[in-house]
Amino acid sequence: MPRQAQAPLPATSRPRIRLLRRHNPSVLILASGAMLSLLMLGAALAREGTRGAQARPARIAEPIFQATPLLVESVHNAARITPDSAAAAPPPQAPAWAVHPMIFNGRVLRPVRTIRMKVTAYCPCRLCCGSRAHGITASGMSVYTNGMDLVAADTHVLPFWSLVSIPGYAHGRAVPVLDRGSQVKGNHLDILMPTHAQAMAWGVHYLEVTVWTYAD
Ligand SMILES: [Zn+2]
Numbered sequence: 001m002p003r004q005a006q007a008p009l010p011a012t013s014r015p016r017i018r019l020l021r022r023h024n025p026s027v028l029i030l031a032s033g034a035m036l037s038l039l040m041l042g043a044a045l046a047r048e049g050t051r052g053a054q055a056r057p058a059r060i061a062e063p064i065f066q067a068t069p070l071l072v073e074s075v076h077n078a079a080r081i082t083p084d085s086a087a088a089a090p091p092p093q094a095p096a097w098a099v100h101p102m103i104f105n106g107r108v109l110r111p112v113r114t115i116r117m118k119v120t121a122y123c124p125c126r127l128c129c130g131s132r133a134h135g136i137t138a139s140g141m142s143v144y145t146n147g148m149d150l151v152a153a154d155t156h157v158l159p160f161w162s163l164v165s166i167p168g169y170a171h172g173r174a175v176p177v178l179d180r181g182s183q184v185k186g187n188h189l190d191i192l193m194p195t196h197a198q199a200m201a202w203g204v205h206y207l208e209v210t211v212w213t214y215a216d
Contacts, residue, residue: 102165104174104212107216109212109213110212110214112210115208117206117207118187118188118205119190119191119202120188120190120202121191121192121198121200121202122192122193123192123193123194123195123199125196137150138152139179143192145178146175146176148193149170150177151176151178152177152179152181152184154180154185155180157186158177158189160176160177160178161176161177162211163176164209164212166189166191166209167208168207169191179192189209
């Protein structure tokens with residue numbers, strides 16, 4: 001059959017086919033190279049994933065204190081509320097504490113003020129609480145109250161059951177003042193930790209502590 005009799009390909013498609021054919025080998029090499037590196041990356045990620053999964057149970061087994069919180073907290077996105085964000089300029093519609101509420105004992109809180117405080121840490125041991133340490137705070141509540149997330153303060157500054165949030169403690173949630181001590185005077189907080197090692201590791205910090213009250 002004469003060549004002219006064939007229906008010619010549309011002018012636009014012809015160069016595209018030639019181009020594809022000419023570049024096909026290199027395109028294939030590039031594509032297979034990319035796929036290979038993706039597979040290797042996938043394998044590496046899978047290995048990381050298994051390693052992470054194996055490491056996790058060890059961490060879960062670590063806490064000795066499985067304290068039953070007497071005060072049940074259901075905090076949604078509480079970590080987002082920091083004293084900084086609470087102190088920032090109010091949003092146009094509603095205050096930050098109303099949008100992402102800080103909750104204690106099932107009730108919404110609102111910030112009252114921030115105080116710059118010396119923050120030290122203690123644990124229920126005899127070194128920290130003396131030879132008469134018996135697991136009961138000065139307020140009469142057990143050290144296991146609120147999952148051990150509680151603090152000692154000068155009750156002239158912050159009376160018992162005042163609620164405070166301390167950056168870096170209890171995931172930034174509001175915790176109650178349930179204890180006091182002869183060494184805890186003025187703008188000084190002593191935060192309770194489950195172990196002596198954790199209390200020692202905290203050291204001394206000077207932090208902006210937010211005081212909260214019930215919003216209802
Ligand atoms: Zn201790």
